Each structure stands twice: as structure tokens, then as C-alpha cells.
Amino acid sequence: MKISYRLIIITFAVVLLITVTTNLIYYSTTNNILKKQQESNLNVAVNKLQFFYKSFNDSLKNEFNNFLTSKKSLRNFDIENSILDFIIVSKEDNSTSPINYTAKDKVAGRFNTNIEIRNLFENSPDLISLYYTHEQNLYLYGKVINNDFLDRISESIQADIVCYNKDSVIAVSNKDFNFTLLDEINKNIFSDKEKSWRENESEILISKIENISIQENNSSKFALFINSKELSEFRFFSTSLLIILVVTGILLSLIFILLFTSKLRTQISFLYKSAEEAAKGNLETRVKIISKDELGKLGLAFNNMLSELKRKHDDEREYTELLSLINQNPSLEKISEAVLLKILNHTKIRFGAIYLIDENKLRILSSAGLNLPKNEIELSGNYKNCYDSKNYSEIFYREEKPKINFGFSEISIEYQLVYPIIYNNSIISLIEIVSESKPSINIAKYLEKLHDQLALGIVNSSAFERLSVLVEQLKELNITYENQNRQIKEQNSRLLELHKELKIKAYELEKEKKNAEELTKVKSQFLAGMSHELKTPLTAILTLTELVKRNLSQEEDAERLSVVSRNGKKLLSLINNILEFSKIESGKIEIKAEKFLVSEIVNENIEQIKSLINDKPIAIKVNLEKEYEVLTDKIKFEQIINNLLSNSAKYTNAGEIRINVTSTHDKILRIEVADTGIGILESDQQIIFEEFKQLNSNSKMKNKGSGLGLSICKKYVDLLNGFITLRSQLNLGTSITISIPNIIVSENKNESAETLSAVSSEMNILIVDDDDDTLYSISEIIRTMGFQFKTAKNGVECLSLLESSYKPDLILLDIMMPIKNGFDTIKDIRSNPNYKSLVVYAVTAHAMLENKEIVERNGFDGIITKPIINEDLEDVLIKIFQSK
Numbered sequence: 001m002k003i004s005y006r007l008i009i010i011t012f013a014v015v016l017l018i019t020v021t022t023n024l025i026y027y028s029t030t031n032n033i034l035k036k037q038q039e040s041n042l043n044v045a046v047n048k049l050q051f052f053y054k055s056f057n058d059s060l061k062n063e064f065n066n067f068l069t070s071k072k073s074l075r076n077f078d079i080e081n082s083i084l085d086f087i088i089v090s091k092e093d094n095s096t097s098p099i100n101y102t103a104k105d106k107v108a109g110r111f112n113t114n115i116e117i118r119n120l121f122e123n124s125p126d127l128i129s130l131y132y133t134h135e136q137n138l139y140l141y142g143k144v145i146n147n148d149f150l151d152r153i154s155e156s157i158q159a160d161i162v163c164y165n166k167d168s169v170i171a172v173s174n175k176d177f178n179f180t181l182l183d184e185i186n187k188n189i190f191s192d193k194e195k196s197w198r199e200n201e202s203e204i205l206i207s208k209i210e211n212i213s214i215q216e217n218n219s220s221k222f223a224l225f226i227n228s229k230e231l232s233e234f235r236f237f238s239t240s241l242l243i244i245l246v247v248t249g250i251l252l253s254l255i256f257i258l259l260f261t262s263k264l265r266t267q268i269s270f271l272y273k274s275a276e277e278a279a280k281g282n283l284e285t286r287v288k289i290i291s292k293d294e295l296g297k298l299g300l301a302f303n304n305m306l307s308e309l310k311r312k313h314d315d316e317r318e319y320t321e322l323l324s325l326i327n328q329n330p331s332l333e334k335i336s337e338a339v340l341l342k343i344l345n346h347t348k349i350r351f352g353a354i355y356l357i358d359e360n361k362l363r364i365l366s367s368a369g370l371n372l373p374k375n376e377i378e379l380s381g382n383y384k385n386c387y388d389s390k391n392y393s394e395i396f397y398r399e400e401k402p403k404i405n406f407g408f409s410e411i412s413i414e415y416q417l418v419y420p421i422i423y424n425n426s427i428i429s430l431i432e433i434v435s436e437s438k439p440s441i442n443i444a445k446y447l448e449k450l451h452d453q454l455a456l457g458i459v460n461s462s463a464f465e466r467l468s469v470l471v472e473q474l475k476e477l478n479i480t481y482e483n484q485n486r487q488i489k490e491q492n493s494r495l496l497e498l499h500k501e502l503k504i505k506a507y508e509l510e511k512e513k514k515n516a517e518e519l520t521k522v523k524s525q526f527l528a529g530m531s532h533e534l535k536t537p538l539t540a541i542l543t544l545t546e547l548v549k550r551n552l553s554q555e556e557d558a559e560r561l562s563v564v565s566r567n568g569k570k571l572l573s574l575i576n577n578i579l580e581f582s583k584i585e586s587g588k589i590e591i592k593a594e595k596f597l598v599s600e601i602v603n604e605n606i607e608q609i610k611s612l613i614n615d616k617p618i619a620i621k622v623n624l625e626k627e628y629e630v631l632t633d634k635i636k637f638e639q640i641i642n643n644l645l646s647n648s649a650k651y652t653n654a655g656e657i658r659i660n661v662t663s664t665h666d667k668i669l670r671i672e673v674a675d676t677g678i679g680i681l682e683s684d685q686q687i688i689f690e691e692f693k694q695l696n697s698n699s700k701m702k703n704k705g706s707g708l709g710l711s712i713c714k715k716y717v718d719l720l721n722g723f724i725t726l727r728s729q730l731n732l733g734t735s736i737t738i739s740i741p742n743i744i745v746s747e748n749k750n751e752s753a754e755t756l757s758a759v760s761s762e763m764n765i766l767i768v769d770d771d772d773d774t775l776y777s778i779s780e781i782i783r784t785m786g787f788q789f790k791t792a793k794n795g796v797e798c799l800s801l802l803e804s805s806y807k808p809d810l811i812l813l814d815i816m817m818p819i820k821n822g823f824d825t826i827k828d829i830r831s832n833p834n835y836k837s838l839v840v841y842a843v844t845a846h847a848m849l850e851n852k853e854i855v856e857r858n859g860f861d862g863i864i865t866k867p868i869i870n871e872d873l874e875d876v877l878i879k880i881f882q883s884k
Contacts (some may be wrong), residue, residue, distance in 0.1 A: 007233040011256075015249035023242040030238075031522065038205050038226050045159030045224050053212050053222075054155050056143075059083055060130055064141045068134065074102040077132070086127075088140040090117060107144045116813040125165045125220040147175045160227065164189055165220045181227060190221055241339030249641075267295040271302060283310040307826070330533040332356070336365035339454060343433070344368055347443050351404065356462070357387070357427055370434065371405060387427055392419040405433070406708050413435050416705055419447045423455040536844040543868060544605050591719060592631045595745060598661055598669070600627040605642045606659075610651040619656040628661065628669060632743040636716045643709040644673040644736055652677035654732070667744045680728040688726060689714040713738070765789040766808040768798045768825070769843065770817040774866070778843075781873055795820030799828055802835050810880055812864065823858055830859045839880055841870070 046874075063084050067077055074087060079102050086103040088111070101111045105459075116142070121127060129142035143149065145163050153161050154173035162185060165168040169186060172178050181204060188206045206225040214220040270288045277285035283306055287299040307664060336354040344352050353367035355377070362377040379387060383464060386393045389723060401412040414437050421429035433443055441839050447454075480653065570831040606620055613620075630637075648657045656674025662670050680688060689710050717724045722740035765782055769775045770793050782789045793818045812827075815822035830836045842863040 012250055015253045016246055019245045020242065022872050023238060023245065028236040036204070042159060042205050042207050042224060045157045045226075045875055046209065048157035049159075049161065049209060049222065049224060050212065052153060057128075057130070059630065060141065060143060061130075064132060064139070065131070066799075067130075074100055076101060079104055081631075083143070084141050084142045086111060086140075086142065089140045090140070091136065104636075110760065124172045125214070126163065128214050135476040145220075147173065149172050159224045162189075162223050162225065163214070163220060165224060170220065178227070185223075185225060188225075233710055247662065258856065263291050264293075264295060268289050271295070271299055274299075274306075276303065278306055278309075278328065283313060305821070319438060332458070332465050333365055335457050335461050340366045340368055342429075343431070343443075343450075346437055347441060347448065349433055349435045349439060349443075351436075353432045355383075355430045355432070356458070365429075369404070370432075370509070381789070382416065383430060386418045386420050388421060388431060389424060390427060392447075394444060396438065402571060415439060417443055419444060421451065421458060423459050428455065429458050480765075515633050532726055541780055541867075543719065587759075589719060590633070593631050594634050595631050596634045596637075598630055598671075599624055601634070601638050602659055602661065603642055605638065605645050607641065609645045609649045612646065613652075613657075616652070617654045618649070618652055621656055621658045623662075624661040625656070626661075626663075627748045628663065629745045629748070630669060630721055630743040631745050632740065636719065640713050640716050640738060641671070641673075643713045644671075644738075647709050647736075648673055648675035648677060648734070651675070651734075663744055663747065666741070668739050668741045670737060670739050672735060674733065674739040677735040679730040679732050679734055680726075681730055685726055685728060691726070719765065725853055763787050763809045764807075765805075766798065766801065766811045768792045768794065768795070768817070768822075769796055769810065769814040771814075774814075778868060778873075780870070785877070786872070793826030794818060795822065795828075798825055802829070802838075807835065807838070809839065810877075811838060811840045812843050813840055813860075826859050841876065841880075 050273050051395075060083065063082055064087070064580070067082075067087065069085075070077075074089065077087070079085075079087070085107050087100065088101040105109050106580055121129060126145040126224075127142055128145060129140055132139040132141070150161050150163065150171050150173035160173045160178060162172040168188070169182060172182065184204055185206065188204065189208070204225050204227055206223055209222040209224065212222055214222075215845055218723075236382075270290070274287040275283050281491055286303045286306065290295050290301045313345060340352055340354050343797045344350065351369035353370050353372060355362040355364045356365050357363075357379070358376070362378050362379055362383060364377070370474070377383075382393045382395065395415070397414050397416070399413075401414060403410045403412050408722040413434055414436040417431075419431040419433070420427045422429065431447060433439075469598060520544075604625065606622070610620075637780070645657070652675040658672070658674045660670075660672040662672075664670065717738050717740070720740050721742070722738055724740075725737045726734070727737075728734040764796070765787050767775060767778050767789055768784070769778070769793070774794070779789060779791060790801060791806070792801060796819055798811070798813070799820075813825060816824075826840055826842075829838060839860075839861050842858075842860045844863065844865060862876065862880075864873065
């Protein structure tokens with residue numbers, strides 16, 4: 001459908017809509033105003049009716065009272081000239097039928113003496129009846145409702161009135177005029193639904209009067225109504241006016257459309273034709289503008305749109321051509337030449353160049369018309385400014401124009417553009433455009449459109465160039481790797497042969513390792529047995545030697561016994577060192593931490609080495625300002641102190657041995673053992689702590705050591721997380737310091753030790769050992785100390801004595817015994833409630849057993865190792881009997 005037809009239809013619809021809407025609004029508003037006015041008039045009429053009806057009833061009552069006061073009989077009463085229509089007299093107690101009556105002629109036919117009063121009123125709903133009782137008579141009087149009566153009321157209240165009961169209309173005012181409205185009146189009065197007049201299209205407004213009763217127990221009612229002639233006339237006028245306005249509006253709109261839309265329709269036609277041409281691909285077409293209104297502006301906007309579409313089409317064509325050039329020329333130089341030629345052809349400029357930036361230098365990729373050097377160009381001047389700012393540099397020269405020299409001629413430059421190509425926020429290339437005149441197009445904007453694809457092309461071509469170099473290098477490397485691979489295969493074959501040989505060697509080494517472990521186990525067992533066999537006779541030798549020395553009077557014999565005792569102790573020390581090293585080598589060493597005083601260990605070991613220096617002029621000096629209580633492995637700590645002191649006593653012939661016990665602020669216990677002995681060569685100091693090493697500086701000594709003492713010290717210090725240091729000069733002496741951290745529990749002043757004199761001599765000791773010499777030696781020591789004792793040769797004899805009510809204060813129980821060993825014996829003792837609380841110490845020469853393990857696992861209170869030294873036994877007895 002053409003737009004002119006559409007305009008006519010739209011205008012027609014708008015005119016029709018406006019006209020109809022305006023008429024409806026006018027009609028609705030005026031109709032509502034008229035109806036409100038009629039409602040107001042009806043309400044006034046209702047009030048007037050109520051007032052009229054009350055006044056009329058009062059008039060009836062006054063008329064009846066006048067009749068009574070006149071004392072006239074019914075026959076003598078002039079009812080025709082009265083407002084009353086009837087008077088009926090009946091007995092008060094019997095209202096079945098009247099005894100007398102009088103009525104106007106027009107209603108006299110309704111009454112007779114035979115009619116029942118009840119039926120009279122039921123059959124005559126149009127009677128207004130009142131009653132009065134006088135002298136035992138019931139008087140009924142009233143008025144008959146008829147059309148004349150209602151006309152009178154209608155004239156008074158200025159509204160039509162109708163009387164009705166539940167079945168039908170009784171009478172209506174202005175009957176001749178309102179006769180035609182009876183059906184509509186009946187419909188409104190007897191309708192079950194209550195509808196307001198506004199909701200009905202009826203021209204009759206009715207109001208039922210519910211508070212006026214014509215008779216008692218009678219359903220007759222009044223209703224007022226108004227027949228509005230104005231509404232009917234107004235409806236007819238509105239309908240006529242609507243038709244006139246619609247027809248007039250349509251005619252006028254057609255005239256106005258034809259007169260005033262001619263230019264509009266022409267302009268739209270031009271727009272339509274140009275749009276069709278553009279749809280066919282003709283972007284050169286333009287809309288002819290014949291108006292300056294909105295359609296004219298729309299035509300201009302359409303022309304601008306076509307110009308923009310043509311520009312974008314040209315840009316896309318340029319972009320596509322550039323992509324094609326880049327895809328057709330994978331190498332960097334070819335792409336640069338093709339792109340530069342494309343830019344110069346588009347911009348109609350003869351001079352230009354494309355550079356690649358490589359380490360702050362410009363590498364020329366392609367150029368046209370410029371006399372450029374073959375080598376790289378320094379990044380300076382306009383190139384440098386563009387590189388630093390990452391923005392293009394555009395210069396229009398007006399004065400002092402630079403020149404391009406061609407040898408035979410030169411050209412002055414008026415325009416120069418240096419444009420950066422950026423990729424990943426880095427400038428990878430520069431494009432230079434030079435012209436002898438100002439260009440006709442915006443070259444920077446043109447390059448901006450090509451920038452992204454040009455950057456990708458240059459990056460990809462650079463990558464392709466680098467890849468080509470890498471491929472060549474890779475080919476060379478591949479040849480080299482093939483040669484190396486051939487050598488590797490040959491070497492691999494050799495390695496496989498070596499691997500087989502190594503597997504054979506490994507198997508042999510594994511066998512050797514197992515043999516060595518077996519030998520170590522046998523050696524350990526042998527040393528454990530040998531320790532028992534060596535220490536048992538050595539106990540008797542040392543014990544009896546000490547006892548004989550105490551009671552010997554001849555000095556020469558005492559000297560001889562001292563030599564025996566001293567060498568026995570040396571032998572004991574040698575045995576202990578060998579056994580300790582065997583424990584370390586077997587890996588059976590464990591740390592058993594307990595609390596003890598450092599002074600006790602130092603003093604006990606000083607007493608032990610005194611026998612080694614009795615014949616030497618050596619002084620022992622102890623610097624122990626504080627009493628240190630420590631928590632560490634007591635046995636290993638004591639072994640370290642014993643070995644250091646024994647080492648100093650062995651290699652010191654005269655002078656002194658100093659023991660300094662100190663601590664640092666960070667609770668590191670330091671014990672220094674220094675002597676004035678023979679010293680150690682500097683070359684030997686590197687191997688002093690290695691096992692079985694004989695030092696060159698000890699070559700003049702009569703008796704060389706086993707080379708285990710200091711090695712055991714070093715290993716035990718390491719086990720206690722400490723470290724050991726050595727300072728020595730040949731012939732001047734040696735100082736060895738051990739430092740052990742985190743073992744100091746408390747630091748107190750020195751306290752004097754208990755002595756055996758504080759112990760009661762009434763204590764009784766039971767000695768259990770299968771070796772007669774050991775039994776005799778221990779018995780002699782205890783006897784000389786003043787204690788009572790008994791002996792037993794095995795566990796059975798020990799238990800027999802206990803069962804005979806013998807209760808010793810201490811039992812010294814040997815471990816390795818026939819018949820019943822020490823482990824079984826202590827088990828029976830601890831299981832018997834009569835003597836399970838006895839103090840039992842283990843006595844053993846078995847070197848490979850861990851002392852603490854025996855005590856903790858089998859229930860011993862302590863342990864004494866063979867050979868037993870008098871001083872050691874005294875210390876044990878003091879410790880045991882202090883608690884008694």
C-alpha cells in the first residue's frame with residue numbers, strides 16, 4: 001500500500017477517533033450532570049412526600065375527631081364534603097364484620113354489613129386506613145388511593161408517584177401520560193437486582209418509599225419516579241452532532257492531506273528510489289532533497305550514510321587487498337615491498353620506506369624514491385621521537401625544507417610522516433612517507449586502519465625468517481646429533497657390558513658384606529665372652545691386691561703390689577676400651593638419659609687415675625666453681641671423662657693435670673682436660689681421634705696405647721650432640737675440650753659428699769657368685785668395711801637363704817651363673833611379696849649388655865661391673881644405705 005493511502009487512512013482514523021472520543025466525553029459528562037440533577041430533584045420529592053403524607057394523615061385524624069365531637073350519627077355525617085372516603089364502626093372485641101358504616105358514593109360499592117373487615121382490607125390494598133377505639137367501639141376510617149389522589153400528590157411534590165403492592169401497580173399519577181411507561185416502571189419496581197439509575201440506560205428515575213405504610217400488615221408501598229425528557233432530547237442531539245462532526249472531519253482531512261502532503265509524498269518517493277538503488281549495490285546514488293523539514297533532514301542523513309558505507313566498503317577492499325598481499329608474500333622483504341607499493345598508490349605519493357627495528361637500529365626492508373644507505377640507520381631525530389613516544393610524527397615543512405638529492409637533481413620536502421607499527425606494546429617497525437606537497441588525504445588515519453594486520457604480517461614474517469634460520473641450524477645440529485647418537489649407541493653397548501660386570505661385582509660385594517657382618521657378630525660374641533673370662537680373674541687380682549696393700553707393713557712389698565695393681569688397672573682400662581669400641585662398631589649404642597652431678601663423675605675418675613700417677617711428680621688441679629646437675633647418658637659421660645684423664649695420666653711424666661668445668665650463657669657445658677705432657681705433633685693432630693692410630697710423637701714412650709681412647713671419646717661426644725676440640729704443642733702439653741649443649745638442669749654451690757662413716761656397720765649384705773675367687777674378693781672388701789655378710793654360689797642357694805627368713809639389706813647378684821642365673825633369680829625375688837622390696841644390684845663382667853637395659857627390664861636397682869674396685873663399692877654402699 002502506498003504511503004499516501006496510508007496517510008489518508010491514518011488521518012481518517014485519527015479524525016474519527018478524536019471526534020467520537022470528544023463526543024463521548026461531552027455526552028458522558030453532560031448526561032451525568034443531568035442525572036445528578038434529576039436525582040437531587042427526586043430526593044427533594046421524597047422528602048416532600050413524607051411531609052405530605054404525614055400532614056394528610058393528620059388531616060384525616062382531625063376530620064375524624066371533628067366527627068366524634070359533633071356527636072352526629074353516621075347517617076347524618078356529610079361524608080361527601082369530607083376528606084374522608086369512609087368510616088366503619090365495629091365492636092372492639094369482634095372485628096369480624098362491621099355493625100355500621102358510611103362511604104362516599106364512588107367507593108360505597110365496596111362496603112356492606114355482611115363483609116368481613118379482614119377480607120375488606122386484604123382485597124383493597126388501595127385503602128389508607130386508620131383506627132380509633134371509643135366507647136367499646138372500633139372506628140376504622142381513611143382514604144381510597146386512586147389516580148386523582150395521586151395526581152394531587154404529584155402536583156404537590158412535583159414528581160410522579162405510583163402505588164404498588166407485591167403483585168402489581170395499584171395506581172399511578174398522570175395516568176394518561178405515564179400509561180406507556182407502566183411496563184418499564186414495573187420492570188424497575190419488581191426487579192430482584194438493585195441497579196442504580198446510572199447503570200441503566202432507562203430515562204426513568206425511581207425511588208421506592210420504604211418508611212411509609214399505607215395499612216398495617218399490608219405490603220402496599222409508594223414509589224416516586226421522574227421521566228426525564230431532557231435526557232431523551234440530549235441523546236438525540238448528541239447522536240446528530242456526532243454524525244455531523246465525523247462526516248465533516250473526514251471531508252476536511254481528505255482536503256488537507258491532498259493539499260499539504262504533496263511535497264512530503266514526493267520526498268518519500270525519492271527516498272524509496274534511492275534505497276532501492278543502494279540495496280542493489282549502487283552506493284553512488286543520492287537522494288534529491290526538495291524540503292527542509294524532517295524528511296529533508298532524513299534524506300541528508302541517508303546520503304551521509306551512503307557516503308560512510310562507500311568509505312567503509314573502500315576500506316574493507318583495501319584491507320582485503322592488504323591481507324592478500326601479506327598471504328601471497330611470506331618473506332619479510334616481499335611483504336614490505338608489496339605493502340609500501342600499496343600505500344604509495346593509494347596516497348598518490350612517490351616517496352616512502354619501511355624499517356624494521358633491531359636493537360635500537362633501523363633495518364631497511366623496502367624503500368621507494370629515497371636515497372638511503374645500504375647499511376642500518378641509527379635510531380635518531382624524528383625516528384627516535386616516534387619510537388620514544390609510541391605515536392606517529394607528522395611534520396609540515398614551510399621554511400628550511402629538507403631536500404632529497406638524486407645526484408642530477410633534488411626535490412624539496414614539504415611533508416614527512418613517521419608512523420610506528422606496535423605489537424604487544426612494543427614498536428617493531430616504522431613507516432616513513434615523504435611528499436614534496438601536502439597530501440590530499442589523511443595518511444595517518446589510513447595507516448591506522450591497516451595497522452593491526454600490518455603488525456601481524458611483519459611479526460609473522462619476522463618469525464618465519466627466524467624460523468628459517470633455526471631450521472637451517474636444526475639441520476646442522478641434526479647431523480651432529482646423528483653422529484653423536486652413533487657414538488652413544490657404541491658407548492651404550494660398552495656400558496651394558498660394564499653393567500653386567502658391576503652386577504657380578506655387586507653380588508660378590510653383597511656376599512662379602514654378609515660375611516663381614518657375620519664376622520662382626522662372631523667378634524662381638526667373642527669379645528663378650530672374653531670380657532667375662534678376663535674380668536673375673538682380674539677382679540680377684542685387683543681386689544686382693546688392694547686388701548693386701550692396706551695391711552702390709554713392709555714398704556718394698558707394698559711397692560711391688562702397687563705395680564701389680566697399677567698394671568691390672570691398665571689391663572682393665574684396655575679391656576674396657578676394646579669392648580666399648582666393639583659396641584660402637586656393632587651399632588648397639590643407645591642414649592639413656594638420667595640426672596647426675598658432674599662433680600661426682602669428676603671426683604670418681606680422679607680417684608681412679610691416682611694409681612696411674614703415684615710414682616710421678618704430677619699435681620691434679622680441679623676448677624669446679626659450681627655444682628652442675630646434668631641430664632644425659634651417665635655411663636657415656638663418665639667414659640669420656642675417664643678416657644681423657646687416663647690419656648693425660650699416661651702421657652704426662654711431670655707437671656700437672658688440670659680439669660676445668662664451666663658453662664656458657666647459652667647453657668653449654670664445657671669440660672677442659674689439660675696437661676703438661678709430651679704434646680702432639682701438628683701432623684698427628686689430624687688423626688688423633690681415629691681408631692688404632694699410633695702417633696709419631698709417642699714413639700719414645702715405653703708403652704704405647706691401643707689408639708682407642710680418644711676415638712671412643714670423639715664418638716661418644718658426637719652421640720651426645722656435642723663437639724670436641726684439641727690444642728697441643730710438642731713437649732709443652734695438650735688441652736682437650738668437650739662442649740655439650742642442652743644438658744644442664746641446674747647450677748648450685750658444691751656440697752660435701754657423704755662418707756662411709758655415716759653408714760651403720762650393722763647392715764647385712766648377701767653376695768651371690770659362682771666364682772670362688774670373686775666371692776672371696778668381694779667378701780674380703782665388705783668384711784674390711786665392717787659389714788656383715790653371707791654368700792651363695794647360685795640363684796637356688798640365694799632363694800633358699802631368703803626362704804629361711806634371712807633378710808639382707810643388700811644383695812649383690814651375679815648374672816652369669818650355673819643352675820639358676822641372675823635373671824631368673826631376680827624374677828623370683830620380685831614375684832614373692834615377702835622380699836620383693838629388697839635392694840638387689842647386678843654384678844657382671846659381660847661387656848656387651850647395656851647396663852640400664854638390665855636394670856629397667858629385669859627389676860635390678862642398680863649394677864656393679866667387674867672387676868670391683870674398693871672405692872666404687874664404697875660409693876655404691878653409701879648411695880644404697882643413705883635411704884635406710
